[in-house]
Amino acid sequence: MPYARVRADRSTHYGHRRRLTGANVADARQAMYRQVAADLRHAITDGAYGSGGRLPAESALAEAYGVSRGTIRQALSVLRADGLVTSRRGTRRVVLGTARVPTxxxxxxxxxxxxxxxxxxxxxxxxxxxxxxxxxxxxxxxxxxxxxxxxxxxxxxxxxxxxxxxxxxxxxxxxxxxxxxxxxxxxxxxxxxxxxxxxxxxxxxxxxxxxxxxxxxxxxxxxxxxxxxxxxxxxxxxxxxxxxxxxxxLPGTIAFAVHNSAAASSLSRRPAL
Amino acid sequence: MPYARVRADRSTHYGHRRRLTGANVADARQAMYRQVAADLRHAITDGAYGSGGRLPAESALAEAYGVSRGTIRQALSVLRADGLVTSRRGTRRVVLGTARVPTxxxxxxxxxxxxxxxxxxxxxxxxxxxxxxxxxxxxxxxxxxxxxxxxxxxxxxxxxxxxxxxxxxxxxxxxxxxxxxxxxxxxxxxxxxxxxxxxxxxxxxxxxxxxxxxxxxxxxxxxxxxxxxxxxxxxxxxxxxxxxxxxxxLPGTIAFAVHNSAAASSLSRRPAL
DNA sequence: TAGTGGTCTAGACCACCGG
DNA sequence: CGGTGGTCTAGACCACTAC
CATH class of the missing domain: 3.40.1410.10 (Chorismate lyase-like)
Known part of the structure; x- marks a missing residue:
């Protein structure tokens, strides 16, 4: 149950504010979607879903974290940009890799x-x-x-x-x-x-x-x-x-790692001047 | 007036459907936010705003394109991932560069x-x-x-x-x-x-x-x-x-270009093996 | 056919920047 | 202080996948 973590934090810090509307729930410390993203990231890199495994449905995550589906989607878009999960219509998201992604x-x-x-x-x-x-x-x-x-x-x-x-x-x-x-x-x-x-x-x-x-x-x-x-x-x-x-x-000391996807590119070849 | 382009297309193809609700407006050909993103991308690479220039406010774009602010934000997030624009609270988005980004x-x-x-x-x-x-x-x-x-x-x-x-x-x-x-x-x-x-x-x-x-x-x-x-x-x-x-x-033939940002990373160093 | 993610809307409150 | 983008909600319809 990876999503228990954030919930616990939230009921401690903001539980009494749950019923408020708008964005006042967030921003106080960190945006809710970032907390969810961090939580899911840890669950994934800890292997909770395995490589190639499926994430819970957005609706299930929304209910588990007590937030709207939009917030869950915002969190998942962070993980997708990092190359941790794919996503497509019709099926649950799939874990692409479990390697930690540097900030x-x-x-x-x-x-x-x-x-x-x-x-x-x-x-x-x-x-x-x-x-x-x-x-x-x-x-x-x-x-x-x-x-x-x-x-x-x-x-x-x-x-x-x-x-x-x-x-x-x-x-x-x-x-x-x-x-x-x-x-x-x-x-x-x-x-x-x-x-x-x-x-x-x-x-x-x-x-x-x-x-x-x-x-x-x-x-x-x-x-x-x-x-x-x-x-x-x-x-x-x-x-x-x-x-x-x-x-x-010096050759052999470091390599650069990049992820890109149809959703968010960012890598390209260029003629060398 | 860069945003005239999509509007014209839309009134031709879908104008009569404008009042419908939900996502039926999109998907027919391509998602609306992608059309808006492509339109703004061309405006930027054509230098319509200059390098370091400011984009119109989201609300202005929403009105100009006849879509909701959410759709405009979705379009802009594509351009931000490509490194074409920055964004922060309080001020309009700024053009980071005008170079074309490969698909x-x-x-x-x-x-x-x-x-x-x-x-x-x-x-x-x-x-x-x-x-x-x-x-x-x-x-x-x-x-x-x-x-x-x-x-x-x-x-x-x-x-x-x-x-x-x-x-x-x-x-x-x-x-x-x-x-x-x-x-x-x-x-x-x-x-x-x-x-x-x-x-x-x-x-x-x-x-x-x-x-x-x-x-x-x-x-x-x-x-x-x-x-x-x-x-x-x-x-x-x-x-x-x-x-x-x-x-x-062969050295000297190509180079790799990458963009990353605090919003969406994707690049990292790694020890070579 | 049921369930999933993709797209879109309308509205709200807020943090932040600049004049 | 007004205007801007950041965050969040609640709801809707749809395209697609898998059974």
Whole structure:
């Protein structure tokens, strides 16, 4: 009975408000559909339904959680986007996989990601400079001619072993925060968040490139050796660019995992320039 | 006035049904929210709002399209998943980018993708065999011991130049379709669809690997040279695995583009094995 | 044919952003 | 403060699947 969890919480915290209408039931702590989604997610990754198994009907879930069918559907759409379940007319939803799906924040921060898999992350700023933005940077960060950016070159480690070189360009207001960090700071994401810089969207391009002299020196490979490259433009809730980054990984250290579906795509091939 | 388009279509096809209740208005051809999403998508990629510009309010769109706010929100959630717009409480949605986002089907089929960018795709089956599934294949395709699979080795070309080697494993019912194709058939996806094999979900893992002897011979590179690798497990609407594929691209030919957001993630790093 | 998820409506209250 | 998107409800009809 996976859905007992949320119900218990709710009768404790909000039970007396059950009869109220509108959205006042939610938002108090977290949206109801998120609680339901989290609950079902745990049930699925715990194998409560098995791989290829069927979920209860929406109507059954609605009754069990004491919410409307719309709220249940909202919760399930989260799980569908993560690739945990399919759905189609006529039959109950089917569990596609039981693997845990990292949160968005884990997917953006090398530090959080490393810790989530039990590794010891490290980082060292090799070079940082405040310079006028070039044309590409102005385009990517949506800046005006004459605006300045911070360019940061940094090597990232797992258990003290270098695995990735990170070249990030920040608009001035964000770069100032990074520039104030200790060069050996493990995370830049955390100080940024503490200063109110929030990332809600990211565009990624993944391909292969050859190591240059910086890469060679920092990663201990030869110039020209192939590296897995991720380029990323991240934006805040207002849609303003927060960073433009190019990460280069030693082969064999990491892989990128993506899910897409007819309902929500998000992955595509692109000609490599 | 981007939203004039759908309205015109609708008054032509369904205008007389406007007053009906329930979902009978939709489904007839395509869901209303999909029409609205497609219309807004075109408006955005045509630059009608500019990059960083604001969309009309949901209420305004609802009135303009003659549908409820819920339907508009459903349409906008599609665009948000594609990374075309942000959204947050308090302000209108903002356009994140104006680049066209490929459809899910384009993202799965090398042939469709190549044509969508104006390239001439080709393919040649180098080897195909029906064999008992090994342990990994049984796991990936959710098969029983003793079940057979088809293993297909194929080289893919753009303008007759080899760019990718494809190793695909199919369960028997799908493999039979592929085995019946001309070895030089440009597309396997199309015959599969004609026989009722539909793919609705795909899990991808992207990393770098070294070329083996087959890759070397077919792509004209040296053994050990780095290739961009995509491994993919695709499932049908019922959640049954349809294929398990490993594609290896010559560096510099293609890149993968992904969007993710706090609202709908789907991208993650993984330790390489 | 019964049960399922897909689509749509009409209305409500709220948190949040900006002027 | 008004306007915006976020959340939730209650109900309806339908397309589709599986038996």
């Amino acid at each position: 968005f924040r884990e997917s953006l921060s090398f530090t959080r990601w490393a810790r989530s898999i039990g590794e010891e992350p490290g980082g060292r700023v090799v070079d940082i400079a405040r310079v006028p933005a070039d044309e590409v940077e102005r385009e990517q960060l949506r800046l005006e001619a004459g605006d300045h950016v911070y360019r940061v070159l940094r090597v990232r480690t797992l258990s003290a072993v270098p695995v990735m070189v990170e070249r990030t360009v920040y608009p001035e207001r964000v770069g100032e925060i990074v520039a104030a960090c200790d060069p050996a700071a493990v995370s830049h994401t955390v100080p940024m968040e503490e200063r109110g810089v929030v990332i809600t969207d990211a565009h990624h391009t993944i391909d292969v490139t050859g190591a240059d002299e910086d890469d060679s020196r920092l990663l201990g490979c030869r110039v020209g050796d192939a590296l897995l490259r991720e380029r990323r433009r991240s934006t805040d809730p207002a849609g303003s660019p927060v960073e433009w980054a190019e990460d280069r990984y | 899910f089907r384009e993202s799965l089929s090398f042939t469709r993708w190549a044509r969508s960018i104006g390239e001439e795709p080709g393919g040649r089956v180098v080897d195909i065999a029906r064999v008992p599934a090994d342990e990994v294949e049984r796991e990936q395709l959710r098969l029983e011991a003793g079940d057979h699979v088809y293993r297909v080795l194929r080289v893919r070309t753009l303008s007759a130049v080899p760019v990718m080697v494809e190793r695909t494993v199919y369960p028997e019912r799908v493999g039979e379709i592929v085995a019946a194709c001309d070895p030089a058939a440009v597309s396997h996806t199309v015959p599969m669809e004609e026989r009722g094999v539909v793919i609705t979900d795909a899990h991808h893992t992207i990393d770098v690997t070294g070329a083996d002897e087959d890759d070397s011979r077919l792509l004209g590179c040296r053994v050990g040279d780095a290739l961009l690798r995509e491994r993919r497990r695709s499932t049908d609407p019922a959640g049954s695995p349809v294929e398990w594929a490993e594609d290896r691209y």
